[in-house]
Amino acid sequence: MAYSSPVTRSRFTGAIVETAADSTMTQKKILKDRLALVTGASRGIGRAVALGLAEAGAHLILVARTVGALEELDDEIRRRGGKATLLQLDLGNGDKIDQLGPTIFQRWGKLDIFIGNAGVLGPLSPLHHVTVDAWSEVIDINLSANWRLIRTLDPVLRRSDAGRVVFVTSGAASGKYAYWGPYAVSKAGLEALAKTYAHEVESSDLRVNLINPGPIRTTMRAKAFPGEDPQKLHTPEELVPLFLELASPSCDFTGRVINFADWIKQHATSGA
Numbered sequence: 434m435a436y437s438s439p440v441t442r443s444r445f446t447g448a449i450v451e452t453a454a455d456s457t458m459t460q461k462k463i464l465k466d467r468l469a470l471v472t473g474a475s476r477g478i479g480r481a482v483a484l485g486l487a488e489a490g491a492h493l494i495l496v497a498r499t500v501g502a503l504e505e506l507d508d509e510i511r512r513r514g515g516k517a518t519l520l521q522l523d524l525g526n527g528d529k530i531d532q533l534g535p536t537i538f539q540r541w542g543k544l545d546i547f548i549g550n551a552g553v554l555g556p557l558s559p560l561h562h563v564t565v566d567a568w569s570e571v572i573d574i575n576l577s578a579n580w581r582l583i584r585t586l587d588p589v590l591r592r593s594d595a596g597r598v599v600f601v602t603s604g605a606a607s608g609k610y611a612y613w614g615p616y617a618v619s620k621a622g623l624e625a626l627a628k629t630y631a632h633e634v635e636s637s638d639l640r641v642n643l644i645n646p647g648p649i650r651t652t653m654r655a656k657a658f659p660g661e662d663p664q665k666l667h668t669p670e671e672l673v674p675l676f677l678e679l680a681s682p683s684c685d686f687t688g689r690v691i692n693f694a695d696w697i698k699q700h701a702t703s704g705a
Contacts, residue, residue: 462490463681467593468544470494470537472524472582473551475502477651478601478669482548485673486680487515491546494518494537524551524578525570534585543592546680549579549600549623554653555615568615575619576626583630595682596639600627602690604645624690631688640687642679646672647694667693 469486473479475497487493487510495517497503503519510517522529537544555571556563579600590596605613606620624643631641648654650666675696678684 463677464546465490467491467546467682468494468537468541469546469548469680470496470533470544470586471548471550472496472578475499475506477653478646478649478672479548479550480506481669481673482550482676483517484510484513484515485670485677486546486548487517488513489677491680492516492518494520496520496522496524496551498523524574524582527578527581530578530581531585533582534587534589537586537589538592542589544586544589545593545596547582547586547590547596547598548676548680549582549598551578552601552619552653554656555619557612557616557657558614559612560614563615571615571619572622575616576622579623580626583626587634590639591634591637594638596637597680597682597684598627598630598639598641599676599679600641600643602627602643602645604647604692606645628688635687640679640684642684642687643690644672644675644679645690645692647692649693667697671697 464486467490469491471479471483471486471493474483474493474495476499479497480502483493483495483506493510493515495503495506498521500521503521507517507519520533522533524530552575553571556567583598590598600623602624603616603620605617606624608617608621610617627641627643634641646667648661648666649672650663650668654661654666655663672693675691675693679691
């Protein structure tokens, strides 16, 4: 892999590693100098959102389990003139999550944006066939890890002049689909978690919202619907403007679930 920066990357032993490049992006820097953390950043929605945030001027803290994919994303961000800090982290490791907030405080003193995107699908099967291990993994990654992230990041988010939190939920949270038990329960719990947090911080400068992407062309979607034509689905990149809207200091609402399908119809109607 060719590196365009003199900064040398480590083999990722759990430490945060910074990379940077001169800013050459031409997109309007609506998030200039803001610090944004994205979980599940190595692919799919997380990767697209990370690139969008970087192009809007944010410094990224990229969190994922896969080293190679993080490095590839970092290369792309630097090719576009952005800057990022890489963190290889398994969200199943609660002790490592707990260290994140203090580390950010020591390094930057605050956090402006938290995108809680990471998630796993788990088994699609009748509830009585789901193993204890499979159930625990889905709940741990999709729900409990986000609670721990809120707990560790809350102090640094409150130090921002306009802290913004955006979680990724799913229509499955309604519980109306058979065989989606663990995933549906985890997303329903995530919605309750985020809305509770939104109410708890409503008197502060923090805003907390959720996005339901709907059918998007991702690896997870292909796993859930292997016979579906991906060319008929929206791409992760099409979601980026919505994420930027909710991550912006100008976002003035909180505690909402924004359905991408509704949002895109509204913007098409308004001509925006």
